Amino acid sequence: MENELALLNNYLVVGAMLFGIGVIGFVSRRNMIIIFLAAEMMLQGVSLSLVAWARYHNDFGGQMFVVFIITVAACEAALALALILMLFRASGSLDIALWQHLREANQPAYVDEEIPELEVKSPTWPRLVPAGRQPELDRSDTEHRPSV
Amino acid sequence: MPTIVSIVLGALGMWLLLPRPSLRGRLAGAALAAAAAGLLAGQLPGLAAALDQALFSILAAVTVASAAAAVSLKNPVYCAIWFAMTVLGTAGLFLLQGAQFLAVATIVVYAGAIVVTFLFVLMLAEPGARAAYDRLSWEAMLSAVGGAMLIGVLSTVVGGLLAGGPAGAAAARGEAELAAGVLQDGHVAALGRAMFTDYWIAVQAGGLLLLAALVGAAAIVSGGRSPAAPEADPRPPEDQPPAEEH
Numbered sequence: 187m188e189n190e191l192a193l194l195n196n197y198l199v200v201g202a203m204l205f206g207i208g209v210i211g212f213v214s215r216r217n218m219i220i221i222f223l224a225a226e227m228m229l230q231g232v233s234l235s236l237v238a239w240a241r242y243h244n245d246f247g248g249q250m251f252v253v254f255i256i257t258v259a260a261c262e263a264a265l266a267l268a269l270i271l272m273l274f275r276a277s278g279s280l281d282i283a284l285w286q287h288l289r290e291a292n293q294p295a296y297v298d299e300e301i302p303e304l305e306v307k308s309p310t311w312p313r314l315v316p317a318g319r320q321p322e323l324d325r326s327d328t329e330h331r332p333s334v
Numbered sequence: 335m336p337t338i339v340s341i342v343l344g345a346l347g348m349w350l351l352l353p354r355p356s357l358r359g360r361l362a363g364a365a366l367a368a369a370a371a372g373l374l375a376g377q378l379p380g381l382a383a384a385l386d387q388a389l390f391s392i393l394a395a396v397t398v399a400s401a402a403a404a405v406s407l408k409n410p411v412y413c414a415i416w417f418a419m420t421v422l423g424t425a426g427l428f429l430l431q432g433a434q435f436l437a438v439a440t441i442v443v444y445a446g447a448i449v450v451t452f453l454f455v456l457m458l459a460e461p462g463a464r465a466a467y468d469r470l471s472w473e474a475m476l477s478a479v480g481g482a483m484l485i486g487v488l489s490t491v492v493g494g495l496l497a498g499g500p501a502g503a504a505a506a507r508g509e510a511e512l513a514a515g516v517l518q519d520g521h522v523a524a525l526g527r528a529m530f531t532d533y534w535i536a537v538q539a540g541g542l543l544l545l546a547a548l549v550g551a552a553a554i555v556s557g558g559r560s561p562a563a564p565e566a567d568p569r570p571p572e573d574q575p576p577a578e579e580h
């Protein structure tokens with residue numbers, strides 16, 4: 187059926203996009219919590235394509251795979267958050283670059299060239315409502331027109 | 335039955351929209367009327383497919399856009415919020431594919447995961463992107479180009495395979511067969527039957543994996559200390575008097 191084929195293609199493209207965005211976040215971000223979220227996002231992309239295949243082949247196997255992906259994601263969350271907690275205790279920061287001495291032996295160290303400035307917003311003050319007695323207006327002031 | 339519901343909803347919405355002495359509830363009326371129009375349009379044979387397509391487009395756009403926001407925003411709190419939006423969009427796409435159990439399970443499991451992630455962000459991260467590592471990334475351009483190429487290769491290869499290759503047995507399958515298979519009414523019952531007959535070994539392995547992850551997480555957080563060998567206590571024992579007491 188042409189329609190089912192188009193549906194499968196759409197879902198696979200969306201799954202690939204989720205996976206690719208997850209890969210970009212996983213390799214480029216430096217906050218360990220965001221790296222964890224990006225890994226979960228890759229799992230979501232794979233789950234989406236598996237569900238699409240399950241519908242296309244009219245078989246529950248793909249959906250069963252997703253059930254086990256959710257199980258593995260739960261295990262991964264438990265282990266990853268425990269590891270993040272331990273690494274934070276050891277270094278006092280969520281920066282993954284503090285652990286770059288685990289890289290390969292002959293790789294040069296990564297040094298930040300420039301740290302972008304933190305843009306500080308000017309504080310917004312509360313607007314004060316007018317209070318007290320309303321001043322009396324001179325009627326001749328308000329009704330007088332200097333020129334006609 | 336959906337036709338009657340949509341007509342009743344539409345009448346209620348129009349009543350709320352019409353000018354009356356009290357103008358309250360006009361927004362709710364507009365929402366009700368729009369929902370009724372959508373429900374009625376879903377009944378029409380020609381429009382149902384287009385509506386499905388539109389629903390898919392909206393859900394896919396929301397999912398992908400919130401995924402991009404989740405990995406690219408500086409403040410980790412916003413990243414967690416946008417990741418929750420991604421999970422909701424994925425659950426909607428699951429529901430659109432007829433995987434109702436998976437949609438609900440995804441929301442339930444990831445709700446817990448996201449709440450715990452929030453807790454971690456609040457405990458550990460520096461708020462408002464104040465940390466330098468939130469404002470920097472490794473090789474941003476290189477990773478963006480690599481990820482985009484990955485997406486491009488995956489989608490063109492998949493599109494080419496589907497367009498050129500034999501569509502397989504699924505090509506000849508009709509709606510009736512789908513309605514008796516993955517899209518049947520007793521979806522959850524059929525999924526459970528498949529899970530506990532064809533895949534019961536995998537279910538056992540999954541349970542074992544969860545137990546191992548639990549034990550592993552506890553072992554990691556306790557830092558490898560065992561109760562038999564407690565750490566050396568820096569304080570002197572209490573039953574001995576201190577040495578320099580005069």
